[in-house]
Amino acid sequence: MAGTVTAAPLLQVDGLQMHFPVREGVLMRAAAYNKAVDDVSLSISAGETLGLVGESGCGKSTLGRCIVRLYNPTSGQILFNGTDITKLSQKALLPYRQHIQMIFQDPMESLNARHSVGNILEEPLVIHGQGNAAQRSARISELLDLVGLPARSRTRYPFEFSGGQRQRIGIARAIALRPRLIVCDEPVSALDVSIQSQILNLLIDLQKEMNLAYLFIAHDLSVVKHISDRISVMYLGRVVETADGETMYREPAHPYTRSLISAIPVPDPNRREVRPILGGDVPSPINPPSGCSFHPRCPEQQPRCSEQIPSETIITSDHQVRCVLHGASP
């Protein structure tokens, strides 16, 4: 991928596809495929945050789950530190699991409700054979402290915590094994702004402290811009634009990116203006529109947009876009 000529990136994804069979009839034959991820390439360096935005149904979670290998991708490659982990068996994956962790929007879904916080945090340490009981116990105290939970939380259960505190537990578990990369799937979307900012601050602090890389998935572009070094915009299974946050906000190149930015309500009544509104909904990835799949909703569509999938244009070394308005690659 362009712009990554120096050190090999921590994570490199090339031409990734995840097609879910849509089964029908008594034989449950795959009648069609949901092309949730349909050609995604991206890279993340150590200590870097790549933000991933797009409307719901664009394949962000599926991409994240492929990277942590909760799903077996249909094709393409996932390289971690140069090693291809796309097809590794669950057993062969074990050493990589500790380096690639995930946190979810609803921590309750991923936290075992019947386990105490202490047990939840100890589990990954046990699975990966880290330390003896005393060392693990010390590590749990350290983790609670790192994520800003009181020491007495250890003996309590997830339901006894507020949403923001539960997210702290999810983060503590994710960092327990000192990972290199965390896929964060909408970790603050369900939280109030005041709590959201607490969690964002925590993630930013931990990143500095541990040189963590994040793939930060969210639908709120202002949140993503705050935490990310670079941002990728995804539409119907494809990345349509990647740029650093400032460029993405000041000079968005793809009409979809521009639509997303203009849809964000600005928290300043003095800056109210009539902005163009993107119509329609994300179409089904089972039968995506031909050519550029955004063309039916695109305010700038041209006849040729329905004919071919635009190839990637390199605007600058760290700004790429897939849109015919931006011509062919130089």
Next chain:
Amino acid sequence: MTLLDVNNLSCEFDTDEGRVRALDQVSFSVSAGETLGIVGESGCGKSVTALSIMRLLPQPMGQIVDGAVTLNGQDLTSADLQTMEKIRGNQIGMVFQEPMTALNPVQTIGKQLMEGILLHETKDIHTATTMTMEILEKVGIPSPDIRMGEFPHQLSGGMRQRVVIAIALACKPALLIADEPTTALDVTVQAQILALISELQNDLGMAVILITHDLGVIAEACDSVVVMYAGRVMETGSVFDIFDRPRHPYSKGLLASIPRLDTVPKTELPVIPGIVPGLQDLPGGCRFSDRCTHAQPTCSTQTPPLTAVPNESSTAQTHAVACLRWQEL
């Protein structure tokens, strides 16, 4: 002209742990055609306020214990159930966060819309059908003739919310209460729905109470704002009062904690420490006192009244704040 006046409204719930006061002396008013926003973190009493106005508090646990809600001169807190049902169909429309809860999953959307029209507007089935199609078209649903025969699950989240809005507006209410109408939607669809509400509002001249935890939505859509915390009004004023010259530490805290597109990335965001307390664990005095970085001992003993900020009241809305220390801060 004042359409709705909420005056010192207090409401309580009977819970396993005893009686709790979910709303305490809430006051605000809405003029015809105005959009009033109610904002605050989850658990601050926004939905309970809406339910109290509509007299839809869960029974028998939830009770209005004090205050008045006056719609067009009529007191709603003392109205009988039959009258309230009529008011809800005719004068107040409602839209909630989750459109599926407002829709009947096993009935076509055409039938659900027509129900209200046949009840309140006309008895003639052909006229009602035409009206239904017109309303669907008006809320931006393409091919209304086909959509009428579809079930809620066949529509996207945004389309469902449009149907709920169509149902709420079928009888041209004077007031629309929308409780987090766009919270479950993508920003793009949120922009569509907010534009739709504002367009219909202009057409029908109705007032809107827009409840949201999103200050961006408030800034975009509202004329005036009520900032609520733990069941009390902390600050109220025009949208410019609240965003340009907030006086309450809670309003200031909320505004400061939002990440904005034009701020420097990866810098520390200001936070409000702690979380909204449960109604059993409220501190004494100002309900915000235990999270407020400016609190002094008196803040946890004295309840600050909502006080007008002198010389800052526009014609439409008084800027008022409930904080003992607002003048020094």
